[in-house]
Amino acid sequence: MSALISPLDEARENLRVIRQTMERSTQYSTLSGWSGVLIGLIALAATAATQRVVDMRHAGGHLAAGAMPTLAGIWLAALILAVSAEFLCNKIRARRVGKHIVSRLGAHVAVASLPAFLGGAILTAFFSMHGLALHICGIWMLCYGLAICAVGLFSAKPVTFLGSAFVLAGAVTLLLPLTLQLPMMAIAFGGFHIIYGVVIARRHGW
Amino acid sequence: MVAEGAPSALFASVESLDEVIHQKVRLGIMSALMASQEADFRFLKETLNVTDGNLSIHLTKLEDAGYLLSRKEFVRKKPHTTYTPTDAGRKAFHEYLGALERIVQAAGQGA
Numbered sequence: 001m002s003a004l005i006s007p008l009d010e011a012r013e014n015l016r017v018i019r020q021t022m023e024r025s026t027q028y029s030t031l032s033g034w035s036g037v038l039i040g041l042i043a044l045a046a047t048a049a050t051q052r053v054v055d056m057r058h059a060g061g062h063l064a065a066g067a068m069p070t071l072a073g074i075w076l077a078a079l080i081l082a083v084s085a086e087f088l089c090n091k092i093r094a095r096r097v098g099k100h101i102v103s104r105l106g107a108h109v110a111v112a113s114l115p116a117f118l119g120g121a122i123l124t125a126f127f128s129m130h131g132l133a134l135h136i137c138g139i140w141m142l143c144y145g146l147a148i149c150a151v152g153l154f155s156a157k158p159v160t161f162l163g164s165a166f167v168l169a170g171a172v173t174l175l176l177p178l179t180l181q182l183p184m185m186a187i188a189f190g191g192f193h194i195i196y197g198v199v200i201a202r203r204h205g206w
Numbered sequence: 207m208v209a210e211g212a213p214s215a216l217f218a219s220v221e222s223l224d225e226v227i228h229q230k231v232r233l234g235i236m237s238a239l240m241a242s243q244e245a246d247f248r249f250l251k252e253t254l255n256v257t258d259g260n261l262s263i264h265l266t267k268l269e270d271a272g273y274l275l276s277r278k279e280f281v282r283k284k285p286h287t288t289y290t291p292t293d294a295g296r297k298a299f300h301e302y303l304g305a306l307e308r309i310v311q312a313a314g315q316g317a
Contacts, residue, residue, distance in 0.1 A: 007220050008313035011306045017230065018237045018303070024253050025241035095281075 031156060035089035036197020039082040043189030046078035047182055068133045072124065075140070078189075109154050116147035137181040141170030141188050158203070162196045219308040226271045227302045231256055231264045236299050239274060239291040246288045265289065273298055 053074070054067045120143030127136050145166025152160030169188040173181060227236055234254040238245055245253075251261050268274045273295030277288045291299070 007309055011309040011313070014228075014230075014233060015303075015306055015310075017233055021234045021237035021253065022241035025238040025245070 031159070031200050032086075032089035032093040033197045033199075033201025035086045035093075036193050036195075036200055038085040038089065038197075040190045040193030040195075040197060042078050042081050042085065043193060044186055046074050047186040047190060049074050050185070051182060068128050071133065071136075072128070109151050112150040112153065113147040116143050116150060119143050119146075134178050134181060135174065137185050138170045138173035138176075141166050141173055141184070143170075144189075145170055156200075156203070158196060158199050162192060165192050219305050219312055222301075222305045222308075224298050224302045224305075226267065226273065227298055229264065231260060232268055233302075235261075235264060235268060235289075236273065236291065236295065236302075239289060240296065240299050244288055244290045246286060250289070268295070271295075271298075 050071060054071050120140055123139050123143065124136055127133055127139065145163045145168075148163030148166060149160060150163075152163050166188055169184060169192070173184040173188075176184065227233055231254060234256075235250060238250055238253050242249075247258075247261065247265075250265075251258065254261065256264075265274070265276070269276060272292055274289050274291050277290070279286050279288075
């Protein structure tokens with residue numbers, strides 16, 4: 001039977017090569033360290049802006065009238081800036097590693113993260129309508145974390161860790177007093193992203 | 207490759223392996239292209255961890271066999287070549303995979 005071992009082993013080895021190469025090729029590896037750091041800084045700026053214009057210390061758990069649109073506006077602007085920064089940094093990185101950011105895989109990544117973002121938007125509207133806007137920070141972290149976890153299915157491990165950290169932070173934030181919502185936003189959206197950016201930069205380059 | 211007395215199914219499967227794809231680097235190139243549908247020279251080089259010269263030789267062989275197409279252009283005054291698998295290349299890759307599976311099955315039955 002030893003005569004059968006050679007072609008069998010070779011076939012198995014070749015199947016392993018095919019599987020590994022395909023996995024490497026379908027991994028969304030246009031990650032940029034700069035994008036993480038930039039998004040973190042944008043989030044810190046949004047937190048500072050929120051601190052200045054929105055009174056989050058309301059004892060009754062309700063925002064002052066008209067504060068919710070301001071809060072949503074600040075963070076929507078931050079999201080648009082962050083997505084733009086991510087796109088630009090990844091585009092530069094993609095060109096450097098010989099990939100295209102606009103690809104079938106890129107489309108899969110976008111579609112995978114969409115339900116969580118959509119869920120976040122719907123919950124934001126629901127919480128606002130019911131005067132629970134102050135509790136939205138934890139929900140945003142949870143939904144953002146789920147979106148990042150979905151992206152992590154197509155990407156490197158640090159992306160999944162980042163998503164998991166956001167989910168955990170979101171759960172913790174929902175249990176914390178309202179006065180700690182903004183500091184948690186700074187820690188999660190600011191700190192986590194900066195740490196992630198540095199980790200990615202060390203592993204894959206800026 | 208296979209000793210006398212080996213089951214005929216196994217022998218036939220081994221004999222049916224496409225020699226163009228069977229080579230490790232070329233197998234890697236085809237696998238990468240089948241997965242990503244399109245890749246440029248640098249991506250293939252980094253994914254397969256091979257030298258420029260080695261990759262060039264194997265890409266040329268695959269192109270000569272009609273298994274992939276290259277598109278040359280200039281990006282910022284630098285040459286940039288993108289490779290895509292042809293229909294013949296996709297068909298050959300799937301047939302090669304089938305042959306590998308048959309080898310594993312035949313060897314399993316013979317064991």
